[in-house]
Amino acid sequence: MSALTSDEVLEEGLFRFEGVDELKSSWREGLRPDPFMTVSGWADRHRMLAARASAEPGRYRTSRTPYMREIMDALSPGSPVQRVVFMKAAQVGATEAGNNWIGFIIHQAPGPMLAVQPTVELAKRNSRHRIDPLIEESPALRDRVKPARSRDAGNTMLSKEFNGGILIMTGANSAVGLRSTPARYIFLDEVDAYPASADDEGDPVTLAEARSLTFSHRRKVFLASTPTIRGLSRIEREYEASDQRRYHVPCPECGVMQWLKFERLRWEKGRPETARYHCEACEAPIGEHSKTAMLQEGEWRASATASDPATAGFHLSALYSPAGWLSWQAIARAFETAQGSDESLKAFRNTVLAETWVETGEAPDWQRLHDRREQWQAGSVPAGGLFLTAGADNPEGPH
Ligand SMILES: [Zn+2]
Known part of the structure; x- marks a missing residue:
């Protein structure tokens, strides 16, 4: 019996009485057991990318970002993994993979879900x-979700109801939102931007x-x-406790x-267009055009034993960003541009390499700072300036 699908059970004539159509439909909609379908399989079949939310609208293809397959499939009901940790660069397709998971749950494995962003805003x-575009553009989802409405007096939560489940969206800064309801699925997005405590009630992740x-x-x-800063980064702490x-x-x-x-990406100084990846075994310079095939033939390998065997940890830098997104040449250029500014280098490490930034914790001594003075005419901005800021300190104390 258990090998039959719900449709087969109905077709077998096990339910033959008046109202069978109604029973059939409620069975299909609400009582469906978790299927063996994977999140990536679902996405290739049902996910449409909206023009207003995606640079590449149309049908979603897992083959575009093949490294996301195992991550998505660890989120599938058939996988024994319960916690998936993903320490990632920007521009690797992680957001869409998370959205695929949400779509899969609504369509195939309904249950209560809590999706948390850094803030309610x-x-x-x-x-x-x-x-909204995820639901509107995918026909499999459109009919299953009731229109959005805000819940609770404080309006700190948003929710979408669907047959057999509910998606509650809230911010890590709202203890009310985080305590809302039991949830079988929890999506904690951009955890390094979460506040240390939600409304003084403790760690939002916990x-x-x-x-x-x-x-x-x-x-x-x-x-x-x-990731953000070493020592403060939640995602790095989680990744290091995982099978890495x-x-x-x-x-x-x-x-x-x-x-x-990153150290194997090499180029002539000042000429990022010469950037090639150098193989660590044979030193062959590898060009951007080889990347697509390399990604397709890639596989995830663990490098540690997780303290919790039900946790799978994944790390991915933008060196894997697929052709047409962020090229090796663009990464080389971004690195050159970032030189001389700790703030830019930090952003490069965090968003391109997906690595934490080590704070030195010491201000430069006054002489070194003094030596770096430059002459500018008051009221002018030097060429290339993107961001104006100012700071002042009075080492003498108040007079
Ligand atoms: Zn080689």
Whole structure:
């Protein structure tokens, strides 16, 4: 019996009485067991990318960002993984993968879900710009979701109801939102931008994850973030406690599998267009045109033993960004442009390399600072200036 689908059960004539059509439809809509379909399989079949939310509108293809397949499939009901940790660069397709998971849940494995953004404001924006198009553009989802409405008096939550489940979206700055309801699925997005405490009630990640405990082994938690500062970074702490998977790709020359490291991207100083990736086994320079094939033949390999075997950790830099998104040449150029500014170098490490930034914690001594003075005419901005800021300090103290 258990091998039959709900449709087959109905077709077998096990339910033959008046009102069978109604029963059929409620069975299909609400009582459907978790299928064996994977999130990536679902996305390739049902996900449409909206023109207003995506640079590449049309049908979603997992083959465009093949490294996302294993991450999405760890979020599928058939996987024993319960917690997925993704320490990532910008521009690798992580947001769409998270949206695929949401779509899959609505369509195939309904249940209560909590999706947390750093703030309530960001949750509202995400709902409008990401979740609404996700639902509107995919026919499989459109009919299943009731129109959005805001809940609770404080309006700190947004929700979408669907057959067999509800998606609640809130911010990590709202303890009310995080305590809302038990949730089988928890999506914690950009956790490094979360406040240390939600309304003085404690760590927002802990508060949110507590919502899922009643679902024990059937729960899924997805933590994703671009990292920030070493020691403060939640995603780095989570990744380091995980099995630390890296995406290994084959060298097109010698075939040796390796994960991509920034120090092996080399170019002539001042000429980022000469950037090539150098194989760590044979030193062959690899051009951008080889990237697509390398990504397709890649595989995730763990490099540590997780303290919790139900947690899978993934790390991905923008060196893996697919052709047409962020090229190796653009990365080389961004690195050259960032030189001389700690703020720019930090942004480069965080958003391109997906690595934390180490704060030196010491201001330069006054003589070094004094030596770096430059002469500018008052009221003028030097060429190339993007951001104006000012600071002052009085080392003598008040007079
Ligand atoms: Zn090689």
